[in-house]
Structures are given as C-alpha cells and as structure tokens.
Amino acid sequence: MTISDIRKQAEGKMNQSIAAFQNSLTRIRTGRANPALLDTIHVEYYGSHVPLSQVANVSLIDARTISVQPWEKGMGAKIEKAIRESDLGLNPASMGDLIRVPMPPMSEERRREMTKVVRHEGEQAKIAVRNLRRDANEAIKKLVKDKEATEDEQKRAEAEIQKVTDRHVGEIDTLVAAKEKEIMEV
Incomplete structure (x- = not known):
C-alpha cells in the first residue's frame, strides 16, 4: 500500500x-415534519419486526404533519401503536386508512x-x-x-x-x- x-x-x-x-x-426532531423521523420505527408484521417504510407509504401533508398510508388494511392499528410507543413523543391520529402524525411544537x-x-x-x-x-x-x-x-x-x-x-x-x-x-x- x-x-x-x-x-x-x-x-x-x-x-x-x-x-x-x-x-x-x-x-433528530425539529419543529418541522420530516418523513425520515419515522425511519427508526419498526412494526410487527406477520411475526417479525420490519421498518415502517416496508409496510406503509410515509410522506408529508404539510410542514407540521406526516402522513402514513399502510399498504394493508389491518396494519393501521399496529403502525399507530408503534409510533405512539416510540421515544419520539408523537401522537398519531387515524382517519380511515390514513394515519396523520402531527408534529407538536417544541x-x-x-x-x-x-x-x-x-x-x-x-x-x-x-x-x-x-x-x-x-x-x-x-x-x-x-x-x-x-x-x-x-x-x-x-x-x-x-x-x-x-x-x-x-x-x-x-x-x-x-x-x-x-x-x-x-x-x-x-
């Protein structure tokens, strides 16, 4: 060498x-929404833990809200639970198939x-x-x-x-x- x-x-x-x-x-969370914020969240999917991005589409609705669209009907509750139990301090709200994750002001x-x-x-x-x-x-x-x-x-x-x-x-x-x-x- x-x-x-x-x-x-x-x-x-x-x-x-x-x-x-x-x-x-x-x-690292700022006051602004960022889809990468949810990259660390894992969801139970048929007995194994997989990253959220593999079971749902994660995107932005506006500067303070992330939307999570599950690809399967039954996954909404599991995704919502995983987001709520993460250490990010987020409180997701389900609206039919769509899960809205508002970013609380810091x-x-x-x-x-x-x-x-x-x-x-x-x-x-x-x-x-x-x-x-x-x-x-x-x-x-x-x-x-x-x-x-x-x-x-x-x-x-x-x-x-x-x-x-x-x-x-x-x-x-x-x-x-x-x-x-x-x-x-x-």
Missing part, C-alpha cells in the same frame, strides 16, 4: 463518517436539549474522523519503518492528512450549526 492509497482510503472513510452523521441528523427547554444532542452527535463524528487520521498516520509510519517511504514523504503525507481532517471537521461544524439553527427556529 502506498501513501496515496492510505490518504485516499482515509478520505473515503471520513466521507462515510460525515454521511453517517448527516443521516443521524435527519432523525418548548424552548426541549429545543435546548435537542441542540445538546446535535452537539454530542457532532462531537462523536469528529472523534471518528480524528481516529481515521490517527490510523492513517500510523499506517504511514509503518511504511517508513519498513523502509518503503522516506521521512520527508511521511511529513508531507501527515500534513495532507491533517488538511483533509481539518476540512472534514469544518464540514461537521457547519452541519451542527445549521441543525442548531433549524431547531431553534420557532
């Missing part, structure tokens, strides 16, 4: 960490709690990126130790990896700030 391979691999893994962080941000205290959750998730993502930097630097040091690279190449590569790390950490900070702003909007 060459230094450029190590750098490319580290950068690819850092991009994956940011993608995972963005995915986790979509699940209190100021709840908004502050959610921003702390966002900051914590951001810090975890930064730790993941920094761990990838450490792994890449160790791999480069191993190349130098095995005499497959020079110390000058090592210094240059570590500086490049640091630039990539700084760029990814900055991107995480930007995502955290944007999500905090979205949460604090009334």
Whole structure:
C-alpha cells in the first residue's frame, strides 16, 4: 500500500463518517415534519419486526404533519401503536386508512436539549474522523519503518492528512450549526 492509497482510503472513510452523521441528523426532531423521523420505527408484521417504510407509504401533508398510508388494511392499528410507543413523543391520529402524525411544537427547554444532542452527535463524528487520521498516520509510519517511504514523504503525507481532517471537521461544524439553527427556529 502506498501513501496515496492510505490518504485516499482515509478520505473515503471520513466521507462515510460525515454521511453517517448527516443521516443521524435527519432523525433528530425539529419543529418541522420530516418523513425520515419515522425511519427508526419498526412494526410487527406477520411475526417479525420490519421498518415502517416496508409496510406503509410515509410522506408529508404539510410542514407540521406526516402522513402514513399502510399498504394493508389491518396494519393501521399496529403502525399507530408503534409510533405512539416510540421515544419520539408523537401522537398519531387515524382517519380511515390514513394515519396523520402531527408534529407538536417544541418548548424552548426541549429545543435546548435537542441542540445538546446535535452537539454530542457532532462531537462523536469528529472523534471518528480524528481516529481515521490517527490510523492513517500510523499506517504511514509503518511504511517508513519498513523502509518503503522516506521521512520527508511521511511529513508531507501527515500534513495532507491533517488538511483533509481539518476540512472534514469544518464540514461537521457547519452541519451542527445549521441543525442548531433549524431547531431553534420557532
């Protein structure tokens, strides 16, 4: 493995960490409705637990209401129960075949709690990126130790990896700030 391979691999893994962080941000509740909020909910379906998206169509009615349209007639009550028992604090209302999930407005205290959750998730993502930097630097040091690279190449590569790390950490900070702003909007 060459230094450029190590750098490319580290950068690819850092991009994956940011993608995972963005995915986790979509699940954090703001005052606005988002169909991805219900992605974590599992419903019992013929004896096994399956994601809600596999038994119903989840979409938005308006900015504060999510609609859930079950594909089978008997699933409405099970879906409603699963949403109600989730830790999201949502109270679905059934209207025939359609289940409406209104998003309750969040209190100021709840908004502050959610921003702390966002900051914590951001810090975890930064730790993941920094761990990838450490792994890449160790791999480069191993190349130098095995005499497959020079110390000058090592210094240059570590500086490049640091630039990539700084760029990814900055991107995480930007995502955290944007999500905090979205949460604090009334």
